Amino acid sequence: MFASGPFPDLMNHASIWLRAYALGLVMMAAGxxxxxxWPAAMLQSRAGQRFNVAYAGMYLAMVEAMRPLTAAASIAIVNALGGGMVVLNSHGFGALASFVIVLxxxxxxxxxxxxxxxxxxVLWKLHSLHHSAVEFNVTVTWRHHWVESLIKGCLLYPxxxxxxxxxxxxxxxxSVVFMFGNYFAHLNLRVDLGRYITWVNNPQYHRLHHSNRxxxxxHNFTQLLxxxxxxFDTQWVPAREEWPATGLDDGTQPRSLLEAFCWPLRLRAERGAGLRSAKPVRMPVLDKETK
Structure with a gap:
């Protein structure tokens, strides 16, 4: 009796969200x-990790809720701009070449x-939520503001x-390759890739991007390669024992899920009160291990 109503679509969305969240939990547990x-930093806060996992659930729910909007916007943009200017092969070795090109x-x-x-x-106000994590580990992977997903879904990916x-x-x-690469890059894992450290984004390479020094x-903006x-001259090749502390220079971070959800508004309120600039001033903070 639900065949002609919205119930099947709602169930489909719920199923996709549950699978995404379950996969996220599995990836976080494995990480x-x-x-x-093999930890890069010892004695990290369990409370901080629980916060990130809880926020990941909220973030994934928002992303799934926005999926119809981003899908409609993407289709409209692609059609309006005459999408598909280059036809890529999807058979045999041509499919492999197409995969590499898209990647x-x-x-x-x-x-x-x-x-x-x-x-x-404006974009930094959103992105600084991700950088506000003072402890760098796999649970930071989904610590992004939900508006970033809306922007990418409507503008970047189309x-x-x-x-x-x-x-x-x-x-x-x-997308599967990027998903695994994203989890890997955020691991609090002391892995030494030696001469291959600049071949693929990895925990030490990306940790420097989150550094508060x-x-x-x-530096080190790459997602995968x-x-x-x-x-583009933004590379910092980490030294063998270069594992800096991470987070915003002033240590600012959300104290609740609601504050994380409204993170850019909080920064705007603080700026209006004269407490900080539009982009947080980042001062060097030395890692205890390297003092």
């Missing part, structure tokens, strides 16, 4: 197990958008559809 075995395109777009997040005050006409499964496969600011940092 936490690795972090306990590199999304990665360079993510790099460009990430640099804008650190340049434009650019791929404008550029390429490609089978959805190829784009879906690249002045010399590390505005450090190649872009190298080409």
């Amino acid at each position: 936490a197990a690795l972090e306990r075995r 590199l395109t999304i990665d360079v777009l993510e790099y460009a958008f990430h640099r804008l997040q650190h340049t434009w005050p 650019l791929v559809g404008v550029l390429f006409k490609v089978e959805p499964w190829i784009v879906g496969l690249t 002045t010399e590390h600011f505005d 450090p190649l872009w940092d190298h080409l």
